[in-house]
């Protein structure tokens with residue numbers, strides 16, 4: 145079936161549709177089986193569907209619901225099938241590591257596999273679209289949704305976007321085991337002021353297009369069939385009414401898919417000060433938002449507007465009937481086009497059956513993938529040689545409130561995950577010849593109000609009724625018995641995710657006190673940190689003998705961490721975000737321009753610094769940089785070598801090679817990172833930008849060469865033209881190429897590129 149056939153099919157169907165049926169296709173409601181992330185709304189779903197007043201549904205939790213609602217849709221006058229969507233963020237029934245952890249794997253083939261596995265599980269129960277990948281660049285540890293994102297860097301996020309889209313959609317959307325990918329949240333949501341969820345973002349044009357838009361550009365180029373707009377304002381304009389949707393996303397990037405609003409995103413335009421319901425509907429429709437999630441604004445306001453237009457001087461709107469009708473038609477055509485691409489007109493259930501639905505979840509191969517992914521997502525930050533642990537003969541004191549925890553392993557946005565199906569870290573460690581004893585030692589948090597907030601979605605934090613001193617004493621007793629302590633500490637799963645901003649993104653107080661005691665025990669201390677964000681770690685890096693930053697690993701987390709700590713899996717992950725030394729440093733990222741009075745290497749008056757950070761602490765660098773992470777072996781990184789240090793012309797290509805040797809006694813994967821800087825340009829450019837990563841598996845003693853190719857586009861950046869529109873520019877001259885094992889440990893070479 146060609147695109148022309150599809151267009152003809154859609155046009156013929158639309159010719160038979162009433163205005164009311166067209167508007168119905170623009171309405172998206174929740175089946176009400178998942179969490180409501182805002183005010184609910186709308187009349188009973190089945191009646192609306194039967195009346196052709198709903199085109200799409202999200203939040204189903206079973207094939208039965210999908211079938212029941214789809215059967216109703218098929219009794220509507222034109223029998224147009226519903227599109228079913230769901231928050232399939234990092235796995236569906238079998239949870240994979242958090243997106244931040246998947247990004248930490250730096251392994252895009254693995255990321256793709258996890259998305260494909262999620263697509264298989266979701267499609268088996270009738271879901272057609274995943275509200276993922278979430279692509280909000282985030283440089284602020286306070287924002288809870290960094291957990292759902294690929295982190296701070298646009299290059300890595302762009303590769304993640306491509307991998308997720310490939311994994312979800314495959315080559316052919318008609319494949320019943322694939323789903324439509326929905327890139328979200330367009331645009332700038334991750335730059336919320338103060339790290340406060342739902343707050344606005346003010347982003348300069350070059351940062352907007354070179355950083356925040358980059359993963360969306362990549363996701364669209366990879367063929368994503370949907371995009372969701374963000375709750376934020378961007379430079380004062382709410383994204384549900386933002387001209388960037390039509391001008392940039394569709395106009396410049398050629399996106400032809402469906403744009404979905406976020407939950408009550410249209411309704412919230414009133415709170416943003418953009419007028420009442422008719423004005424909201426008009427603004428969103430004309431901005432190019434096709435699907436109205438939950439608000440019901442299109443259903444309510446468009447019928448009248450399509451007759452008489454809208455004249456609303458107070459909100460500065462005057463729209464004629466023709467423009468409204470044309471915008472409705474365009475949106476309906478896009479939605480029906482997607483349904484057609486998914487094959488819904490041939491088979492509204494796309495092959496889903498009760499049997500397929502029952503057989504898909506938590507299949508052993510998906511769990512095996514989850515186990516591999518959980519190990520691949522955990523970053524080894526410190527190791528004095530205590531890791532890997534011997535697989536037998538040890539007495540292990542497993543201590544910490546997350547050490548034998550099931551529900552929290554899944555991480556945030558696990559709306560279809562079964563908290564009882566996950567493997568605890570205790571179970572993962574116990575599957576060995578070691579004796580493993582467990583004591584929580586402290587609660588995750590001890591503030592009753594915070595516990596209540598964390599338990600908003602099914603209970604994940606259960607306070608230990610015993611007094612803190614008793615819990616501590618028990619842990620210390622266990623430490624005295626053991627030959628090694630494994631302390632599992634960090635956040636609860638609902639410390640992160642939506643509406644989970646933290647003013648102080650650190651290891652909560654009771655656990656810090658526990659760690660301090662354990663570090664005084666004289667026993668080797670392996671700390672495993674579970675987190676959905678970059679946390680301030682205090683002195684843990686200095687007091688622990690080994691430190692593993694494991695994010696939340698999903699259903700198989702316990703097994704994955706067991707594999708890693710016992711050396712059955714090699715540590716290959718690297719940080720996709722910088723870890724701050726202090727919450728007051730955020731936002732933080734590896735590419736920050738250092739200003740006109742850069743930090744001179746120590747505290748000095750009238751240079752950039754913090755008066756209350758240590759003398760030797762770079763004010764704009766964290767405790768661990770982007771890209772940091774160790775293996776169980778060691779590597780020697782050679783300097784970057786250029787095939788030619790002088791290049792001429794637009795089509796030249798810079799070829800960079802880096803020699804890496806495994807200098808240790810175990811096999812390991814070096815993650816070679818390439819950064820570029822443009823020291824002389826028209827604006828102050830980022831200190832450095834990632835332009836390539838190569839993962840090299842090396843046997844002990846082996847040497848391999850990582851090669852990279854840089855085109856002129858890799859050295860270009862965005863400026864506004866004389867009408868304020870973004871254009872890519874390039875300045876000839878000097879560029880510095882840096883390569884190394886992380887953003888702060890690089891060697892440099894200079895490249896000269898003439899126009």
Ligand code: BGC
Nearest residue numbers: 181182231275328406407642
């Ligand atoms: C979130 C989206 C999500 C939607 C539907 C919203 O609150 O911002 O990311 O896809 O809810 O559950």
